[in-house]
Amino acid sequence: MRSSQPRRITVVSASVGAGHDGAARELVRRLKAAGFDAQCHDFLDLLPPGCGRLLRASYALELKVAPWAWGWLLSGLEKNQSSSGMVSSLFAKAAARRTRQLIGKDVAAVVSTYPLASQALGRLRRRGELDVPVTTFLTDMSVHPLWVADGVDLHLALDPVAAAQAARHGAKDIEICQPLVGPAFRPARSAAERARERARFGLPADQPVALITAGSWGVGEVEQTAKEIAAAGVAVPVTVCGHNTALREKLVASGTGVALGWVDDMPALLRASDVVVQNAGGLTSLEAMASGLPVVSYRCLPGHGVTNAAALDEAGLAVWIRDEKQLGAALAEALARPAIPRQRTAPSAERVVAAMAGDVSAPILKVAS
Secondary structure (H helix, E strand, O other), X not given: OOOOOOOEEEEEEOOOOOHHHHHHHHHXXXXXXXXXXXXXXXXXXXXXXXXXXXXXXXXXXXXXXXXXXXXXXXXHHHHOHHHHHHHXXXXXXXXXXXXXXXXXXXXXXXXXXXXXXXXXXXXXXXXXOOOOOEEXXXXXXXXXXXXXXXXXXXXXXXXXXXXXXXXXXXXXXXXEOOOOOOOOOOXXXXXXXXXHHHXXXXXXXXXXXXXXXXXXXXXXXXXXXXXXXXXXXXXXXEEEOOOOHHHHHHHHHHOOOEEEOOOOOHHHHHHOOOEEEEOXXXXXXXXXXHOOOOEEEEOOXXXXXXXXXXXXXXXXXXXXXXXXXXXXXXXXXXXXXXXXOOOOOOOOHHHHHHHHOOOOOOOOOOOEO
């Protein structure tokens, strides 16, 4: 039996990196398949003209030029609740008018995949300006206080570790759900398929491949990571440089493994690989696990990269390599053991969101609070 409530669900993400948008797109795809009219919107477009572009550009520049400053900022906001509250309030007020316009009366539920969007939606909710439930999908394994907004009805976490962090920051209703990873991310069905994918990307046919990922911008100590993996001699480094053409040119010039630019078919590249070495702990880590690959964290970005690495390590999902001397042995161990499967007992995110939207065929099962 379907609810008579409106069937439209609004998802708010942000075009800063690829992780927030990736989760939002997959949620929208699943909700549409379930019969909802689901649409994704960019939080940066809800800010006053020019502010969204400035926020995106400054974030990208900070990660590329001074990632330590990003780590310092996140740490400072976590330690200083008043500063964190000021930032939250500033962006919530700046986006309030356009957010109200975005969410019409026929919307049944709203979902955020971005912390500042959660702050804006939570503010409207607690002020009585939004009368439909708001859910925050926590895209990362670690949870910064900015993710938790008063007024948000439900927080969806990827793991008990993330759920516990959200609770420490004041989240009341928390549910653990499955990650929002597309069906294209799966293990190779055969050795022949894996060999075809390797040939397609120009990867060695008879050596282990360590796929190095550093987000769509290719930021962090990626060049050092590739060189150190090559020196360890355990696997051939294959670096996804994303939009960082300078990084790719350096790796090609030095002959360090295989350097790829922007990759349109990441599911196929993952099926061609043996282990993923990541520095941010975002969506790519979840996609790798869904593809049956072990994941390790190394030379992580300050801020969310380090906190995600710690959370993944605590959850037993990805070993955090903190010392170059441990790199070779840790990679060899990862290559020798099967990947840890993600739990499948938790409900899917779209099922929980459908229940929040009034779909009585998709009841919510509380597993954490």
